[in-house]
Amino acid sequence: MPSNTVQLIPVNSVPEISPGDNLSGIISRVIKKEGIEINNNDIIVVAQKIVSKAENRIVNLKKVKPTEFARSVAKEVAKDPRLVEVILSETKKIIRMDMRKKGHGRLIVETRNGLILANAGVDTSNVTGGGSVTLLPVDSDKSADKIKNSILKNLKRKVAVIITDTVGRPWREGLVDIAIGCAGIKPLDDKRGLKDSRGFLLNATVMATADQVASAAGLLMDKNSQTPLIIIRGLRFKTGNKGSKSLIR
Amino acid sequence: MPSNTVQLIPVNSVPEISPGDNLSGIISRVIKKEGIEINNNDIIVVAQKIVSKAENRIVNLKKVKPTEFARSVAKEVAKDPRLVEVILSETKKIIRMDMRKKGHGRLIVETRNGLILANAGVDTSNVTGGGSVTLLPVDSDKSADKIKNSILKNLKRKVAVIITDTVGRPWREGLVDIAIGCAGIKPLDDKRGLKDSRGFLLNATVMATADQVASAAGLLMDKNSQTPLIIIRGLRFKTGNKGSKSLIR
Numbered sequence: 001m002p003s004n005t006v007q008l009i010p011v012n013s014v015p016e017i018s019p020g021d022n023l024s025g026i027i028s029r030v031i032k033k034e035g036i037e038i039n040n041n042d043i044i045v046v047a048q049k050i051v052s053k054a055e056n057r058i059v060n061l062k063k064v065k066p067t068e069f070a071r072s073v074a075k076e077v078a079k080d081p082r083l084v085e086v087i088l089s090e091t092k093k094i095i096r097m098d099m100r101k102k103g104h105g106r107l108i109v110e111t112r113n114g115l116i117l118a119n120a121g122v123d124t125s126n127v128t129g130g131g132s133v134t135l136l137p138v139d140s141d142k143s144a145d146k147i148k149n150s151i152l153k154n155l156k157r158k159v160a161v162i163i164t165d166t167v168g169r170p171w172r173e174g175l176v177d178i179a180i181g182c183a184g185i186k187p188l189d190d191k192r193g194l195k196d197s198r199g200f201l202l203n204a205t206v207m208a209t210a211d212q213v214a215s216a217a218g219l220l221m222d223k224n225s226q227t228p229l230i231i232i233r234g235l236r237f238k239t240g241n242k243g244s245k246s247l248i249r
Numbered sequence: 250m251p252s253n254t255v256q257l258i259p260v261n262s263v264p265e266i267s268p269g270d271n272l273s274g275i276i277s278r279v280i281k282k283e284g285i286e287i288n289n290n291d292i293i294v295v296a297q298k299i300v301s302k303a304e305n306r307i308v309n310l311k312k313v314k315p316t317e318f319a320r321s322v323a324k325e326v327a328k329d330p331r332l333v334e335v336i337l338s339e340t341k342k343i344i345r346m347d348m349r350k351k352g353h354g355r356l357i358v359e360t361r362n363g364l365i366l367a368n369a370g371v372d373t374s375n376v377t378g379g380g381s382v383t384l385l386p387v388d389s390d391k392s393a394d395k396i397k398n399s400i401l402k403n404l405k406r407k408v409a410v411i412i413t414d415t416v417g418r419p420w421r422e423g424l425v426d427i428a429i430g431c432a433g434i435k436p437l438d439d440k441r442g443l444k445d446s447r448g449f450l451l452n453a454t455v456m457a458t459a460d461q462v463a464s465a466a467g468l469l470m471d472k473n474s475q476t477p478l479i480i481i482r483g484l485r486f487k488t489g490n491k492g493s494k495s496l497i498r
Contacts, residue, residue, distance in 0.1 A: 006257040116420040174457025208423025216465035
């Protein structure tokens with residue numbers, strides 16, 4: 001096997017996460033318990049959902065009172081008005097609103113953090129209690145940094161951390177995972193100025209490394225299973241501490 | 250290490266590919282030579298560039314005579330008129346045309362195959378001779394199928410094959426790799442009707458598995474190195490023989 005093989009290692013026994021849980025501590029413990037030796041320069045990929053749960057970014061729809069605007073939008077996109085209220089509370093700008101077409105109304109918005117996401121990243125699946133939804137973490141870069149520091153403290157290893165969400169794309173069917181937060185890794189890998197294998201200057205090649213890592217991990221993050229945590233091992237990446245903002249156009 | 254670990258294995262010694270080369274034969278030989286044992290259900294990921302080269306999808310710009318329209322578009326997007334001529338010959342529809350802003354004009358089009366790509370996937374890097382560019386394969390699904398069948402014949406292993414290209418995205422900075430052709434794998438993994446871990450129905454979760462595989466492989470496909478071939482091992486995926494068209498919206 002070539003020495004530069006990369007491994008995607010799923011961490012299977014993450015417990016159900018509840019508001020107030022010390023997520024970074026739990027991650028360190030679970031990894032240890034699974035008998036996985038964390039290495040320096042591993043990338044720890046964490047699904048947004050468990051970060052949101054730990055940070056109590058959960059809203060019980062029963063407690064939401066939709067405004068009149070939320071109600072009228074809800075009608076057009078055929079969604080629960082309380083869900084629309086929550087989405088709009090996370091929204092800076094409505095980018096696109098597909099009117100109800102047999103229950104498939106769609107609301108694509110720019111979130112407060114600048115991400116362009118359907119439903120502002122508000123998610124109705126995998127939350128305890130049918131009437132609850134999760135919002136994205138308030139600051140996913142900060143959440144990633146906290147996990148990174150916890151692993152340095154608890155396991156004495158210097159890793160990078162990426163928090164991912166599952167998103168749709170214009171022009172392509174199907175969802176992919178992207179990086180909504182990161183720590184310890186440069187999300188963009190700028191290859192401009194380098195030469196290609198023929199000696200010609202590469203033009204405009206800036207790879208979205210953190211998004212590609214998110215997608216790789218996403219292959220093992222089954223939505224209906226309990227695998228919100230993947231370790232990427234053996235990848236050469238550029239370190240950095242400026243978070244994920246540079247991925248946003 | 251958990252048994253469901255996935256490996257990304259770069260195949261490092263792929264020779265320079267020239268028009269008319271038997272690419273599928275070369276791939277089988279290189280893999281053997283590298284001492285990599287191909288397994289059933291491996292996914293072989295191949296960069297578009299070497300497929301295009303083998304299929305002689307190379308155009309020498311010196312031999313291109315731009316039309317007046319190509320010339321006028323070229324002026325607006327600040328590109329070589331001959332390159333624009335080649336791009337337009339691959340184009341069904343211009344989706345977006347960013348006027349020249351300090352040399353960064355942009356032409357985003359729908360190709361004859363329905364892909365939405367900057368410059369119709371016409372690529373100026375990594376081609377022998379500074380004045381040449383590559384076009385996408387005429388039918389990347391067919392190219393993938395050919396490689397799949399060759400590996401079955403030569404190495405007696407049943408694999409999936411994905412051909413990738415590197416693309417930009419609206420709303421996100423940086424490039425990622427996507428699947429422009431595939432064989433032996435269902436590009437979309439439809440999880441609708443499945444239940445999440447709390448027993449609630451998953452709504453509208455269709456993962457773009459082939460694109461996520463492309464992105465995972467892209468992490469090891471350095472544009473300025475010679476690694477156009479990656480093996481993905483250990484991933485559970487759904488087999489299929491309908492190619493990549495379902496990824497196009």
